Amino acid sequence: MPMNEEKKARRSIGARRNPASAEAILDAAETVLAESGHAGFSIEAVARRARAGKPTIYRWWPSKAALLLDIYQRQKQFAYPDTGAIEEDIAAFLKGLLANWRDTASGAIFRSIVAEAQSDESAARALALYAAGRRAATGKMIERAKARGEVADDVDPAIVADLVSAFAWVHLLTGRLDAGEQEIRAAARLVMQGIAKRAS
Amino acid sequence: MPMNEEKKARRSIGARRNPASAEAILDAAETVLAESGHAGFSIEAVARRARAGKPTIYRWWPSKAALLLDIYQRQKQFAYPDTGAIEEDIAAFLKGLLANWRDTASGAIFRSIVAEAQSDESAARALALYAAGRRAATGKMIERAKARGEVADDVDPAIVADLVSAFAWVHLLTGRLDAGEQEIRAAARLVMQGIAKRAS
DNA sequence: TTGACGAAACGAAACGGCCCGTTCTATATA
DNA sequence: TATATAGAACGGGCCGTTTCGTTTCGTCAA
Structure with a gap:
């Protein structure tokens, strides 16, 4: 039974998210923002910096703003x-x-x-x-x-x-x-x- | 004598700027911003709306911010x-x-x-x-x-x-x-x- | 306790699309 | 004749998504 119809279904709470990746992505986001400012702050730049795939970022953060909010809350x-x-x-x-x-x-x-x-x-x-x-x-x-x-x-x-x-x-x-x-x-x-x- | 070396030279004050074009561009910029918000406000969108060429906009406004400032000052x-x-x-x-x-x-x-x-x-x-x-x-x-x-x-x-x-x-x-x-x-x-x- | 299975997340690559800022061309205007 | 113009096209970057093959890890049977 294909999941085609529910691609966008809300992720279950216990999903196996890799904590190391999340950490690396947030670290990278912070670094990119600090180094390149708001203009250079792109999802691709963060992914490159974190050695992560873009889909990984998009899987857990719906938008650039959400990522910003998360790194803000780490402060x-x-x-x-x-x-x-x-x-x-x-x-x-x-x-x-x-x-x-x-x-x-x-x-x-x-x-x-x-x-x-x-x-x-x-x-x-x-x-x-x-x-x-x-x-x-x-x-x-x-x-x-x-x-x-x-x-x-x-x-x-x-x-x-x-x-x-x-x-x-x-x-x-x-x-x-x-x-x-x-x-x-x-x-x-x-x-x-x-x-x-x-x-x- | 080519102007290559001074491409970016400051435009002389009396340059023959087309007032109708400038007006149309500012009008279009205002409309685009109102209709599509900040996300949809691109130079290309403004040019399309104003039936103007992108180079014309870039000739007179160095950046998106400059265009915004000009339409603000028209208010x-x-x-x-x-x-x-x-x-x-x-x-x-x-x-x-x-x-x-x-x-x-x-x-x-x-x-x-x-x-x-x-x-x-x-x-x-x-x-x-x-x-x-x-x-x-x-x-x-x-x-x-x-x-x-x-x-x-x-x-x-x-x-x-x-x-x-x-x-x-x-x-x-x-x-x-x-x-x-x-x-x-x-x-x-x-x-x-x-x-x-x-x-x- | 061990080991195989399978679901899920992963990195990488590629896509179609939009926009950037620039350059070229051909046309219109003063 | 000199200059501004509209328009097309460029190389490049980022968007958000899809596809691929791989790795990780919980589950469960042996």
């Missing part, structure tokens, strides 16, 4: 700071994020995902999901500050989170990842002034 | 509001920008430029230039507010401008261009709280 997750003071949290968040994007492959990967999202539906969804997730996580900084009485209860955490990460986005997309301590502190202070509890 | 320039109250200015700016991106081709064009900037040096520079220009223009809203005594003198206009347009960026890139009146007002109020003069 160390960014920790959300908890210094005990909201302004410090914000400054640390911005500083850490910019440094991470500048010093590791994360920035290039993320920029490529943004670019890919213009063509690829799944990348766009993943991007929105990522943004929403970070909004939620950043929002926790605000919730903690509220618990400490540092921030008024009627401040919307989602909007503040947008505000904070938006700073980072702008720096990423316009290539200003080398923002100095002073600029970061000023941004943090500005945001903090916006959300600080109106004392007495 | 109506966004007006920076001057309502007399900084909070109103900010809300109007955000509202107008999001509406413009949502209702015209501007959003698609701009997203494509962002995508292209990952590969194309000139697009990246143009993007940074655009961002800087908008920072400066938005900063004027702050300067006017300072003149009115609405905002403290020691607030950095550039950072506030970043803050405001960053909101718009995030909405553009995550596809949330349909932000409601309420969300926009909340964002404007938040920014305004951050920059409002500490009265008394």
Whole structure:
């Protein structure tokens, strides 16, 4: 009984995927992106680099965007700071994020995902999901500050989170990842002034 | 005397460029981008659409990014509001920008430029230039507010401008261009709280 | 416990198709 | 007559898919 009619059937969960190949492909993808940038990042280039066959890549990753997302998720997750003071949290968040994007492959990967999202539906969804997730996580900084009485209860955490990460986005997309301590502190202070509890 | 050695010589300003062709190419580029999105936006597709030859396009636009930038600049320039109250200015700016991106081709064009900037040096520079220009223009809203005594003198206009347009960026890139009146007002109020003069 | 079987993943090669950026030709225009 | 034009064609690269023969590995009978 031929499988012709169900070529594209969803792969069973226990499929025998070769972990070594997957590893090599992700390594190669990371290297290619780092060396040649978004322009040189092709499935064929990754396959060559990994000494893997193209069909192997296409078997496990449906699109270039999916591959990018996977190598992004291999990167160390960014920790959300908890210094005990909201302004410090914000400054640390911005500083850490910019440094991470500048010093590791994360920035290039993320920029490529943004670019890919213009063509690829799944990348766009993943991007929105990522943004929403970070909004939620950043929002926790605000919730903690509220618990400490540092921030008024009627401040919307989602909007503040947008505000904070938006700073980072702008720096990423316009290539200003080398923002100095002073600029970061000023941004943090500005945001903090916006959300600080109106004392007495 | 052959021109072989100077194939790429800069075209003289008075070159006899066919205005009708240029118009048709820009029109076609806009249409192709609107119909097929960033994925289908190729020089060949534009040439087909415009019934123009590829060499004609390459003669006048060095890259896809340059073409995108030109059709972007044909779009109506966004007006920076001057309502007399900084909070109103900010809300109007955000509202107008999001509406413009949502209702015209501007959003698609701009997203494509962002995508292209990952590969194309000139697009990246143009993007940074655009961002800087908008920072400066938005900063004027702050300067006017300072003149009115609405905002403290020691607030950095550039950072506030970043803050405001960053909101718009995030909405553009995550596809949330349909932000409601309420969300926009909340964002404007938040920014305004951050920059409002500490009265008394 | 061993060994053969068979399903599934694998690397390599090739495909038709699209697009790139360039070069050539022949035509139209000023 | 000089220049821009449309169009065709080029060598090259990448796309996503198919086909090939090979290797890996779980299963199960001996």
